[in-house]
Amino acid sequence: MTQMHPTETAEQHAAFNARIARGEKIEPGDWMPAEYRRQLIRMISQHAHSEVVGMLPEGEWITRAPTLKRKTILIAKVQDEAGHGQYLYHAAETLGATRGEMLDALLSGKAKYSSIFNYPTHTWADVGMIGWLVDGAAIKNQTMLAGCSYGPYSRAMVRICSEETFHHKQGKEMIVQYAQGTPEQRQMAQDALNRWWWPALMMLGPHDADSPNTGALAGWGIKLKTNDEVRQEFINEHAPELLEAGLTIPDPDLHQDESGNWIHGPINWDEFWAVVKGQQGLNKERLGARQQAHDDGAWVREAMQAYAARQMGQAAD
Amino acid sequence: MTAAMTLTPNQTETLVRKLTALADDEIILAHRDGEWTGHAPILEEDIALANIAQDELGHAGMYLELRRELDGSDPDRLAFFRDVDGFTNVRLVELPKGDWAFTMLRQYLFDAYEALWLDAARASTYAPLTEVAAKAVREEKFHLQHTALWVERLALGTDESHRRTQNALNELWPYTAQLFQPVQDEEGLVEAGILPDLAGVRGRWEALVVPHLTQKCGLMLPAASAAAAAGRDTHTEHLAPLLAEMQSVARAVPNAEVW
Structure with missing residues (x-):
């Protein structure tokens, strides 16, 4: 059962749930339960923050990319992440959140972002492994x-997915090449897989039994599959491709069951929660880098506002 | 290539020198711009400056492809395996990125020069260069629009942004003269109509940037200085650490066939 705000009626909820059941998209001006709005702002802003913080781990390698082409691709990729952050902040703005509030929530640590971006990037091959x-x-x-x-979120995802597909392809292309490259390159690719395999499985979220928000989000058609279902799709696609590239997946229990699904061994959720809570990983450094950019840019944003006000004043004269 | 056959050996050597200098400016400037990706003052500028950096890298690639047609050299070997004394970029582009005023003003001064140089290069008698110039000049006009507006915003924004922009101009201005310094034997290619005359480009550049900086933006031009006297083989102390970082991955596996 979904939560009902004191000012909301059972009829409103019934009509809203019927729209969801018919597969209609909810648009910004439509009536929606306060809890639906709250959950969406939480999810979308968290997603936007993930894109923005997600620029950092790979961005560190822009200055070290080993060819002109790789450097161009990497700048373009990180630029795409900024663009995704921008679409998503706008999608959240349609629900009444402001960019200022959302950025404050990120920088104060109140809002979360995907903890995958708190893992360090140790070598150039990490750029490829992150893509893949x-x-x-x-x-x-x-x-x-x-x-x-929710219409604006759904449409943002369509656009973002088409760009992410390029990111995924270039990452796979890199790793497949390195896996067949010099011994140093092969080692770099394997080492990157050893470090990114488990975090990639964990980033799809806790097991269904431990996922507190899944029920309500599924009822409102926000989350159409469970974490474990999405994780299974991910492993089924990637495990055989990694093996075909000649790499070793760091899970001795990994096997294919009789129905064809690839089954992983136990996940170390203690590590996941430690990284989510910032006890492990680079949470402090990532937020520090965002805070630094925010602080260093304060005088620029003030100048933009002053200039805009001056232009408006001149136009009014 | 048929185009290469019309050049004398000395012309070829000079053109290789010039193309390398043009490419080096772009590689180093794009590197400095790329340092901002993920750290810009607003998300919209993470996007815009990343775009400019990609365009500059694209231009470097085009110049080095023209060089490859002349001498068979590999663009990535040139970018990632030459040392400081082999790089021939102007000192303007290797200076550290500084604050946003410094980055935008440098990019503006360079964009204005590049847009005008490319505009003139469209009339080159060397067809491969004409094609590259026609493509690149369109991008440079967008850069110039973007950075000219930023310089204006910052110069006319707040007292602090004005002060920072004036400081940036004081530091950068003396380095701009080097943009108009020909490479060895360049005059021969100018006479043959292969390359634009830099004195002409400089006249148009001054007619564009000086009124923008002074009349439009209220900035003061610093006195000219002798900083440009040394050639493209002389660098500041900032280039070596930049290259050490830029080339670190490529050089860690020098026998790699692909990256």
Whole structure:
């Protein structure tokens, strides 16, 4: 049963739920339960923050990309993440949130972002592995969200998925090449897989039994699949491809069951929660980098406002 | 290539030198711009400056492809395996990125020069260069629009943004003269109509940027200085650490066939 705000009536909820059941998209001006709005702002802003913080781990390698082409691709990829952040902040704005409030919530630590971006990038091959696994996992999740009931979020996901598909392809292309490259390159690719495999599985969220928001979100057509279902899709696609590339997946229990599903061994959720809570990983450094950019840019934003006010004043004269 | 056959050996050598200098400016400037990706003052500028950096890298690639047609050299070997003394970029582009005023003003000064140089290069008698110039000049006009507006916003924004922009101009202005310094034997290619005359480009550049900076933006031009006297083989102390970082991955596996 979904939560009802004191000012809301059972009839309103019934009519709203009927729209969801008919597969209609909910648009910004439509009536919606306060809890639906709250959950969406939480999810969309968290997603936007993930894109923005997600620029950092790969962005660190822009200055070290080993060819002119790779450098151009990497700048373009990080630029896409900024663009995704921008669409998503706008999608959340349609629900009444402001960019200022959302950024404050990120910088104060009140809002979360995907903890996958708190893992360090140790070598250039991490850029490829993030594209292949992290973007690969994100695509599975975002393809599901493209079918969600809130129109602006659903449409943002369609656009984002098409760009993420390029990210995924370039990451896979890199790793497949390195896996057949010099011994140093092969080692770099394997080492990157060893470090990113488990975090990629964990980024799709806790097991269904431990996922507190899944029920309500599924009822409102926001989340159309469970975390475990999406994780299974991800493993079924990626495990055979990684093996075909000649890499070793760091899970001795990984096997295919009789129905063809790839079954993983136990996940270390203690690590997941430690990273989510910032006890492990680079949460402090990531937020520090965002805070620094925000602070260093304060005088620029003030100048933009002063200039805009001056232009308006001149236009009014 | 048929185009290469029309050049004398000395012309070829000079053109290789010039194309490398043009490419080096773009590689190093794009590197400095790329340092902002993920750290810009607003998300919209993470996007815009990343776009400019990609365009500059694209231009570098086009110049180095023209060089490859002349001498068979590999663009990535040139970018990632030459040392400081082999790089021939102007000192303007290697200076650290500084604050947003410094980055935008440098990009503006460079964009204005590049847009005008490319505009003139469209009339080159060397067809491969004409094609590249026609493509690149369209992008440069967008850059110039974007950075000219930023310089104006910052110069006319707040007292602080004005002060920062004036400081940036004081520091950058003396370095701009080097943009108009020909490479060795360049005059021969100018006479043959292969390359634009830099003195002409400089006249148009000054006619464009000086009124924008002074009349439109209220900035003061610093006195000219002798900073440009040294050639493109002389660098500031900032280039070596930039290259050490930029080339670190490529050089860690020097026998790699693909990256």
